[in-house]
Structures are given as C-alpha cells and as structure tokens.
Amino acid sequence: MQSQATIAGTTRATLLSKGIQLASALFLGIVVLYGSGFVQSSEVHNAAHDMRHAAGFPCH
Incomplete structure (x- = not known):
C-alpha cells in the first residue's frame, strides 16, 4: 500500500x-x-487567413 x-x-x-x-x-x-x-506561399497564407476569419479573429 502506498503512503x-x-x-x-x-x-x-x-x-x-x-x-x-x-x-x-x-x-x-x-x-x-x-x-x-x-509564409510566402499564397495557398498556406490564404488557408491561415480563412481559418482566422472562421474562428472569428479579425485580421484586417
């Protein structure tokens, strides 16, 4: 038994x-x-941008 x-x-x-x-x-x-x-890649940037809007974070 443990103490x-x-x-x-x-x-x-x-x-x-x-x-x-x-x-x-x-x-x-x-x-x-x-x-x-x-990131300079437009696809990754756009995906992150869309997710910020979906989560309700204003970014501009």
Whole structure:
C-alpha cells in the first residue's frame, strides 16, 4: 500500500506533466497558426487567413 506522501507526490507530478503537455500543445498551435500566416506561399497564407476569419479573429 502506498503512503500519503507517495500518492501526493505522484499526483503533483501528474498534474505538472499534464500542464507541460498542455502548454507545449498550445505553443505549437500558436506557432503553426501564426507562423503559417507569414509564409510566402499564397495557398498556406490564404488557408491561415480563412481559418482566422472562421474562428472569428479579425485580421484586417
């Protein structure tokens, strides 16, 4: 049987891991969304532009 300290430590580690995963996914999403808006390829730029409008973000 695990002690209370071990269970609390495991819970904290799990929450920290989930927080890091969430922050990483958010950062990657921002990089992909806004990074693709500055790409010179017109197709990628237009796709990102259309998605910004679909999501309700004004861009001009």
